[in-house]
Amino acid sequence: MAGTTVPRGHSRLVPATSTMKNMVAALRSTRGLSQGELAEAMGVSRQTINSIERGRYDPSLPLALALARFFATSVEALFDDTGHP
Amino acid sequence: MTPRRHPRRSKWFLPAFVLALGLVIFAAEGLGGHVSRGLQSLAIMAALALALLLGGRSDTVRGLRGDGRDERFAMIDLRATAVAGTAAIIAILGAWIVELARGHDGEPYRSLATLAGAAYLLAVAYLRWRG
Numbered sequence: 001m002a003g004t005t006v007p008r009g010h011s012r013l014v015p016a017t018s019t020m021k022n023m024v025a026a027l028r029s030t031r032g033l034s035q036g037e038l039a040e041a042m043g044v045s046r047q048t049i050n051s052i053e054r055g056r057y058d059p060s061l062p063l064a065l066a067l068a069r070f071f072a073t074s075v076e077a078l079f080d081d082t083g084h085p
Numbered sequence: 086m087t088p089r090r091h092p093r094r095s096k097w098f099l100p101a102f103v104l105a106l107g108l109v110i111f112a113a114e115g116l117g118g119h120v121s122r123g124l125q126s127l128a129i130m131a132a133l134a135l136a137l138l139l140g141g142r143s144d145t146v147r148g149l150r151g152d153g154r155d156e157r158f159a160m161i162d163l164r165a166t167a168v169a170g171t172a173a174i175i176a177i178l179g180a181w182i183v184e185l186a187r188g189h190d191g192e193p194y195r196s197l198a199t200l201a202g203a204a205y206l207l208a209v210a211y212l213r214w215r216g
Contacts, residue, residue: 043153047144051157060156 021080025053027071042066094151096141100134107131174201 028038028049035053039046042063051057051068059067060077068075113125133214140146147153148161181194 044157045144045148045153048155048157057157063156 017019019055019058022044022052023073023080024049024067024071026077027073028053031071038070041070093154096138096147096150097200099150100138103130103134107134107165170201173207194202 024038028035035039035049037044039049042049044063047059048059052059058064064075064079068078070076090107107127110130111123111127113124114120124158135151137146144153154162177194179196180197184191184194191193
């Protein structure tokens with residue numbers, strides 16, 4: 001947002017039109033899970049997991065929390081909103 | 086917190102709805118004296134219903150039917166509905182203006198445009214109130 005300052009240590013909000021980088025694919029691979037198996041565990045379609053991993057879709061807050069909990073990590077560690085203008 | 090499960094419909098719902106709509110169109114065409122045109126419409130709607138019913142291997146078809154819907158497809162559905170609604174409103178406004186330019190009173194496009202505008206404003210007011 002033009003003209004606004006972001007407190008130190010806080011990142012800017014990610015524009016609604018962009019997607020965030022994430023560690024979902026890497027963590028899923030380390031667990032030896034397929035996209036379909038992760039999708040089944042999360043209650044979504046395989047395409048949704050694929051879209052999240054490819055950075056084409058940002059999950060809802062409940063799904064992001066569920067993914068973080070599933071991988072025993074935090075949402076901040078799983079999703080990276082830095083690097084956006 | 087677990088992801089909110091989106092309500093999933095039976096895979097039979099949308100094909101049955103499409104077929105029922107085809108039957109209603111056929112009945113209306115029949116009442117209007119156009120039985121053969123009604124049969125054509127019914128055949129098209131029946132083919133669409135069959136394609137929806139048998140297309141279960143496709144995630145897109147399952148999402149459309151509702152039995153494979155999740156949060157991402159719900160968002161796709163919402164956006165697609167907005168695009169379709171915008172296209173319909175633009176077509177109605179265009180037809181209304183053309184009818185006015187031809188010296189007509191603009192009906193039924195004037196009523197349809199009024200309905201669309203009122204529905205939009207009411208939806209905005211309700212959604213804003215709901216938060």
